[in-house]
Amino acid sequence: MLLAHWDGKEHRAQSLKDHSENVARIMEENCFSLGLTSTGRLIGLLHDAGKANPVFQQYMLENQTEKKGKINHSAAGAQILRKLFFGTEFWTMPKKQQQFRTLLFQLCSIAILGHHRGLMDIYDPNGNSPFERMLNAEENQLVHDSFFNELNCKEEINQLIEKAQNEIIQLNTRINILVKGHSFEINDDKLKKAKLEEGMFTYGLIERFLFSSLIDSDRLDTACFLDKKNIPVAENRIEIWAELQERLNKELLDLEKLNPSQASSTLNQIRKRVSKSCLNAGNWPSGIYRLQSITGSGKTLASLRLALQHACNFPKTKHIIYVIPFLSILLQNSQTIKETLHLEEHSDWILEHYSDFENELINASTDDNLQKQEELQEYELRTERWDSPIIITSLVHFMDTFFPQEKKMYAVFIS
DSSP, X not given: OOEEEEETTTTEEEEHHHHHXXXXXXXXXXXXXXXXXXXXXXXXXXXXXXXXXXXXXXXXXXXXXXXXXXXXXXXXXXXXXXHHHSSGGGGGSOHHHHHHHHHHHHHHHHHHHHTTTOOOOSSOTTSOOHHHHHHTSOOOHHHHXXXXXXXXXXXXXXXXXXXXXXXXXXXXXXXXXXXXXXXXXXXXXHHHHHHHHHHHHHHHHHHHHHHHHHHXXXXXXXXXXXXXXXXXXXXXXXXXXXXXXXXXXXXXXXXXXXXXGGTTSXXXXXXXXXXXXXXXXXXXXXXXXXXXXXXXXXXXXXXXXXXXXXHHHSTTOOOEEEEESOHHHHHHHHHHHHHHHTGGGOGGGEEEESHHHHHHHHHHOOTTOHHHHHXXXXXXXXXXXXXXXXXXXXHHHHHHHHSOSSSOOOOOOOO
């Protein structure tokens, strides 16, 4: 049995087969919302192929700490993909199909090569290629063969490549529609260039998604092995959305009963119309919508009503995310949402990810307060995964998940 992880203290092992299968399964779940389940599974199966190297197996079993981080086990998965993607049949394919296969190879390989080192450029400003340098690291066919023998997955991987290519073609169609809008004939050269750059930027976001999804899947399975826990089962959140919607409706009804004399006031009539419009909009399909209304018209609860109605109508909705630029408004909205939905007994249903909340936890986490230290550790894990049903964050933190200022690797989920 080849090992993926070894706990020397308790002499417990996790096989490479189990780890690869677990990561592939979590990747499928993470990538479902983008229609990239086969792409995600392909990346998950191959990400640690290099651990089939006898040198790496010896390093783990003998706890050779001086070699930590010095054995390249990420290149093997990308090298296997290169052989399978660019075989003899590749050169007989139509040019368009070659382009999609090359794009898919880059998307998968960058995630695999970087899952311990960070995202890398195909080419840097000096014309060098960090991607090619890592990809062309010492290649060992015996390691590749050992990996396939251990997992018995070569046929599945070939099938996944074909399915993943179809996923990328479909994704490209959706990106083209998104970028071009309804104007499919573009004659202006500057506009063509701008649309092309916008499409490439979108692919950059897709790459960040696959990369962070792999990090999340890999770390989650590793943590579960070390903590002797089962991998969390992806929950069906329709019951949560229904419960929250019921609480919101009850609160809105109670507010109306509380001030019956003001029910006919002009402002309350405006609030009712805004709230009803948002409720109706919750039945619309996914899209980009804008709510414009005067100050004091109840936009916070009205928008929450829209979000919960949409989540109940579309059961695969994973998150409701509020992104607010100003802390003063963010704090006010956050408090309103928590009080309205009575989330004090379900703190795991909401994640507040902004500087004031973090600083408060950090300041409370003193050396002699173990409970607060545990709360801070739990909070830091939740901010890395962003997997709570409701997330309230600042624009700074939201953008930081895509473009972190420090070398942190956040999980970015698109729901």
